[in-house]
Amino acid sequence: MIKFLLKGLIRDRHRSLFPILSISIGVTLTVLMQAWVTGILGDMIDFNARFTTGHTKVITRAYSENMQQMASDLAIVGVDELTDDLEKEFPNMNWINRIRFGGLIDIPDESGITKSQGPVVGWGINILTDNGSDIERMNLQKAMRAGKIPTKSGEILMSDELAEKLNVKVGDDATFLGSTMFGSMAMQNFVIVGIVHFGTTALDKGAIIIDFKDAQEVLNMENATSEILGYLPSGKYNNELASEIANDFNSKYSNSEDEFSPKMLTLSEQNDLKSMLEYMDSIIGIIIFVFIFAMSIVLWNIGLIGGLRRYGEIGLRLAIGESKGAVYRKMIYESVLIGLFGSLFGTIIGLGFSYLLQTKGLDLSSMMQNTSMMIQSVYRAKITPLTFYIGFIPGLFSTIIGTALAGIGIYKRQTAQLFRELEN
Amino acid sequence: MANSIITITNMKKQYPEGKGKFTALDDINLSINSGEFTGIVGPSGSGKTTLLNIIGSLDVPTEGEVITLGESIGKLTHRKAAKLRNKNIGFIFQTYNLLPVYSVYENVEFPLLLLKMSASKRKKAVLDALEWLGLTDKIKSRPGQLSGGECQRVAVARAMVKLPEIVLADEPTANLDAENAHNILKMMSKLNKELNTTFLFSTHDEKVIQYLTRQILLKDGKVVG
Ligand SMILES: Nc1ncnc2c1ncn2[C@@H]1O[C@H](COP(=O)(O)OP(=O)(O)O)[C@@H](O)[C@H]1O
Ligand SMILES: [Mg+2]
Numbered sequence: 039m040i041k042f043l044l045k046g047l048i049r050d051r052h053r054s055l056f057p058i059l060s061i062s063i064g065v066t067l068t069v070l071m072q073a074w075v076t077g078i079l080g081d082m083i084d085f086n087a088r089f090t091t092g093h094t095k096v097i098t099r100a101y102s103e104n105m106q107q108m109a110s111d112l113a114i115v116g117v118d119e120l121t122d123d124l125e126k127e128f129p130n131m132n133w134i135n136r137i138r139f140g141g142l143i144d145i146p147d148e149s150g151i152t153k154s155q156g157p158v159v160g161w162g163i164n165i166l167t168d169n170g171s172d173i174e175r176m177n178l179q180k181a182m183r184a185g186k187i188p189t190k191s192g193e194i195l196m197s198d199e200l201a202e203k204l205n206v207k208v209g210d211d212a213t214f215l216g217s218t219m220f221g222s223m224a225m226q227n228f229v230i231v232g233i234v235h236f237g238t239t240a241l242d243k244g245a246i247i248i249d250f251k252d253a254q255e256v257l258n259m260e261n262a263t264s265e266i267l268g269y270l271p272s273g274k275y276n277n278e279l280a281s282e283i284a285n286d287f288n289s290k291y292s293n294s295e296d297e298f299s300p301k302m303l304t305l306s307e308q309n310d311l312k313s314m315l316e317y318m319d320s321i322i323g324i325i326i327f328v329f330i331f332a333m334s335i336v337l338w339n340i341g342l343i344g345g346l347r348r349y350g351e352i353g354l355r356l357a358i359g360e361s362k363g364a365v366y367r368k369m370i371y372e373s374v375l376i377g378l379f380g381s382l383f384g385t386i387i388g389l390g391f392s393y394l395l396q397t398k399g400l401d402l403s404s405m406m407q408n409t410s411m412m413i414q415s416v417y418r419a420k421i422t423p424l425t426f427y428i429g430f431i432p433g434l435f436s437t438i439i440g441t442a443l444a445g446i447g448i449y450k451r452q453t454a455q456l457f458r459e460l461e462n
Numbered sequence: 463m464a465n466s467i468i469t470i471t472n473m474k475k476q477y478p479e480g481k482g483k484f485t486a487l488d489d490i491n492l493s494i495n496s497g498e499f500t501g502i503v504g505p506s507g508s509g510k511t512t513l514l515n516i517i518g519s520l521d522v523p524t525e526g527e528v529i530t531l532g533e534s535i536g537k538l539t540h541r542k543a544a545k546l547r548n549k550n551i552g553f554i555f556q557t558y559n560l561l562p563v564y565s566v567y568e569n570v571e572f573p574l575l576l577l578k579m580s581a582s583k584r585k586k587a588v589l590d591a592l593e594w595l596g597l598t599d600k601i602k603s604r605p606g607q608l609s610g611g612e613c614q615r616v617a618v619a620r621a622m623v624k625l626p627e628i629v630l631a632d633e634p635t636a637n638l639d640a641e642n643a644h645n646i647l648k649m650m651s652k653l654n655k656e657l658n659t660t661f662l663f664s665t666h667d668e669k670v671i672q673y674l675t676r677q678i679l680l681k682d683g684k685v686v687g
Contacts (some may be wrong), residue, residue, distance in 0.1 A: 039575045042568070049563040350559045356520065358573040359548020361541050 065384020162253025
């Protein structure tokens with residue numbers, strides 16, 4: 039009997055091929071969407087963590103009020119002591135210093151007269167300091183478009199768009215003009231040794247990158263920094279863990295009366311990333327919900343049409359002495375089979391596309407010209423354990439639910455009623 | 463005494479209709495003996511299908527008693543009714559009701575799959591049934607490739623293959639031309655004589671009537687002769 043029914047299932051494309059195709063398409067889309075959303079948002083979060091927010095970040099309360107200002111007069115003083123404390127309290131975390139500052143860059147010609155000039159955002163990162171830990175963190179090697187990474191004090195990198203605007207090349211001199219931590223004039227000559235491109239508009243438009251120690255010197259920030267970034271040992275952001283650490287730190291070190299006391303923020307408390315994180319969770323929830331809902335309805339209809347097409351068969355099976363329950367049960371078994379195949383194909387195809395998007399990525403930089411948000415311009419999918427079953431399970435269940443719904447009509451009807459319909 | 467295999471006493475069948483009830487069959491008293499070739503004759507809407515369905519345990523009487531092969535139809539559970547049909551009753555439908563994705567052979571084999579029968583016995587039974595109906599050369603065809611007359615012969619073979627006690631045929635010739643109608647009736651009549659299978663038809667086809675050994679006239683749900 040089972041063999042007989044399987045034969046029918048395979049031969050009747052309305053019952054096998056078409057449902058399997060529609061389930062596969064739905065599952066593929068779900069898998070792809072999940073991997074895509076996870077990839078993009080995950081990259082975005084990782085990118086933010088590496089470049090600006092850390093997994094946690096220590097700043098002064100005053101600095102936190104208006105971080106965009108990058109005001110060096112609101113810096114943390116006594117960094118060495120604070121870093122020691124942090125390392126003692128949270129020994130597994132990775133703590134690094136960073137100074138971000140604003141100012142002007144001035145390019146002189148041979149005679150020393152200004153050739154071009156423009157506003158810049160300065161990044162004082164660990165290139166020579168701390169064994170050059172930011173070289174890897176900020177992926178400097180990959181960002182290099184020309185020249186080399188600074189190897190000694192006084193050497194800087196410049197973003198490619200700015201270099202083009204100012205008409206400078208590797209080896210040119212540049213003068214930085216700004217204000218020190220104490221509000222006096224800061225002025226320093228540098229040599230541009232490299233041109234960089236990060237693929238993020240915020241950094242590529244107008245940035246200079248200098249060693250952290252150089253930044254401290256220029257801005258007169260002895261034993262001071264604007265930010266201390268903390269990274270979790272896993273290298274991946276975990277909101278609960280980060281919040282725990284931040285709460286712990288703030289209860290011990292932060293003082294709401296003192297605006298220069300330090301304060302620890304988690305990644306999600308910066309750059310509106312909280313909404314991004316929530317968005318990621320909810321969007322995945324929505325995908326699953328919409329999928330199950332839509333697919334159940336589609337499959338219900340396929341089931342209904344299939345059921346109508348099969349009135350003859352069902353009536354006959356009742357007539358030859360199969361009970362209604364047995365007929366209904368076998369319909370469900372068939373749907374399990376169809377659901378399994380459809381979900382399996384869909385998951386495999388979805389994973390295939392996701393893998394392509396994970397390795398190749400999609401470059402949308404031309405569409406992102408004007409954004410100053412900290413986002414990457416190459417979009418990649420990310421396959422996670424969830425990717426393997428996010429489509430599979432709903433695919434299977436919606437098939438079964440769809441068939442069950444369609445079958446109830448048959449089950450509930452009087453046998454005789456089925457026969458009447460069969461005659462027409 | 464003749465061997466009665468269907469006995470109906472004071473049977474009434476009502477269907478709910480709006481707020482009231484519609485009486486499809488009323489005060490039916492009948493007895494059908496083993497080996498009869500009987501027709502229930504009446505115009506459309508007279509209750510023929512309803513009567514056959516109740517006798518075949520696909521439906522239940524509202525009042526009175528229907529005993530088929532010793533079982534009281536109104537008292538059977540779903541499973542027991544299914545079992546009764548499975549073992550002892552063959553159905554033939556006006557619209558043949560063959561399964562389009564299966565071959566002639568498979569269509570005829572289908573009822574045997576529910577009966578726990580060995581593969582070799584099954585094969586013999588199917589080939590025998592196909593031979594009785596002259597379908598041996600159509601074994602591999604699909605119903606879509608057959609004429610109406612051939613389709614109904616397959617349906618008869620399917621009803622006969624398990625050698626049931628009773629075959630219930632609901633207007634089996636309604637969709638056939640005269641030649642095919644005569645043909646199929648001759649075959650069924652022959653099977654009735656050779657295998658002593660009881661046949662019960664419903665019909666309003668004049669051509670059928672000449673083959674019947676007994677007629678039951680039905681009008682507006684009542685037996686009138
Ligand atoms: N399931 C049902 N529900 C309501 N009315 C029905 C049902 N089955 C049959 N009837 C009614 O009972 C009457 C007899 O029907 P039927 O037995 O099909 O007649 P016949 O087969 O002689 O044409 C018809 O008027 C039909 O409308
Ligand atoms: Mg009828």
